[in-house]
Amino acid sequence: MKRCTKCVMPETWPGISFDEEGICSICRENEKEIDFDWNKRQEILKEILKKYKNHAKEKGNKYDCLVGYSGGKDSAYILWAAVKKYGMTPLVATFDHSFKLSEDAEHNLMEIPKKLNCDHIRFTIGNDFRNALCKKGIEVMGDFCWHCHNGVGTLPARISMQWDIPLQIWGEPSAKYQTYGAYSYDDLEEQDEEHYKKVFQAGITPEMVLPEGYEFRDLLPFMWPQGDFELKAIYLGNFEPWDQREHVDIITKELGWRTAKVEGTYVNWDKVDCPYEPVRDWQKWMKFKFARTTFQASKDIREGRITREAALKLIEKYDGNRPRALDAFIKETKISEEDFNRLTKESMKKRK
Ligand SMILES: [Zn+2]
Numbered sequence: 001m002k003r004c005t006k007c008v009m010p011e012t013w014p015g016i017s018f019d020e021e022g023i024c025s026i027c028r029e030n031e032k033e034i035d036f037d038w039n040k041r042q043e044i045l046k047e048i049l050k051k052y053k054n055h056a057k058e059k060g061n062k063y064d065c066l067v068g069y070s071g072g073k074d075s076a077y078i079l080w081a082a083v084k085k086y087g088m089t090p091l092v093a094t095f096d097h098s099f100k101l102s103e104d105a106e107h108n109l110m111e112i113p114k115k116l117n118c119d120h121i122r123f124t125i126g127n128d129f130r131n132a133l134c135k136k137g138i139e140v141m142g143d144f145c146w147h148c149h150n151g152v153g154t155l156p157a158r159i160s161m162q163w164d165i166p167l168q169i170w171g172e173p174s175a176k177y178q179t180y181g182a183y184s185y186d187d188l189e190e191q192d193e194e195h196y197k198k199v200f201q202a203g204i205t206p207e208m209v210l211p212e213g214y215e216f217r218d219l220l221p222f223m224w225p226q227g228d229f230e231l232k233a234i235y236l237g238n239f240e241p242w243d244q245r246e247h248v249d250i251i252t253k254e255l256g257w258r259t260a261k262v263e264g265t266y267v268n269w270d271k272v273d274c275p276y277e278p279v280r281d282w283q284k285w286m287k288f289k290f291a292r293t294t295f296q297a298s299k300d301i302r303e304g305r306i307t308r309e310a311a312l313k314l315i316e317k318y319d320g321n322r323p324r325a326l327d328a329f330i331k332e333t334k335i336s337e338e339d340f341n342r343l344t345k346e347s348m349k350k351r352k
Helices: 025-035 038-059 073-085 103-115 127-141 146-163 193-201 216-222 244-255 277-288 292-302 308-318 325-333 337-351
Strands: 065-068 090-095 119-123 167-170 232-235
Touching: 025 292, 038 167, 038 232, 065 073, 065 146, 073 090, 073 103, 073 167, 073 244, 090 146, 103 119, 103 244, 119 146, 127 146, 127 325, 127 337, 146 193, 146 216, 146 232, 277 292, 277 325, 277 337, 292 308, 325 337
Parallel strands: 065 090, 065 167, 090 119, 167 232
Antiparallel strands: none
């Protein structure tokens, strides 16, 4: 398998390309970050925040921004930064994937917004519908996470519209990982309907995943709201350097955010918010022959933390093992392992 000569990203990552030196498009995009005038970007950010603080004041709205929150390291940091660093008053909105969370994940989800004195909405769906959507997601795209990946985008948009909170603060820009429809650092990426379709939907529309026995209107929470409304959904990583380890440091010390060892990687702070991320890694492995350690190790090479040789050893150890979490997933979703394997493999043939 061909890999980037600088990091270890493989040619199978959707949307990747390589230049004549064999260096991948993700590495090249991330080289830009070094040249930014971060002070200037901070000024731009502060102007935006000021504008929406005033907007809330004029409208008599308590909330001047909205933060989509999973309890993971990125959204915990965004929330901390919004409140403590930038003095905002966010409404916190959680699209809960409805899988049973570990005690640590539940703590991170519910206690951190409270600690920051934020108001918090947690939205979730029932088990049967979730299971049907998971199965359909595997069938159509070889990924059971369709409902979650859509819900985290559409729920905040619906709340922004209905509660008149135009400003949303997101974290890591897609420039950082460059896949289907990703944006460049120069774009100052923002979320809107077009962005949602490109980055979140990635070609899979609600029509395609409607499970048998359900009506189209059942998918309403997963659809972009119709009609005009003001939205300014920015990515914090475009305005300050995005250093995940530094973020983890801040949220563990300042907020008591809990780390956890999640199967499939060598760090203890990634994807703590989903019990079935290892299952998703397993599907990724089945489809593309790489998983989360390849991704993490590539980032760590770019940041000068590990060598390429060390990365290859980590991949050997962590990627491509059937996760123990698959047993719990099968039990919770009632999708048999046989169906899981068969549908994941068949989805690849359909997409080719
Ligand atoms: Zn690379």
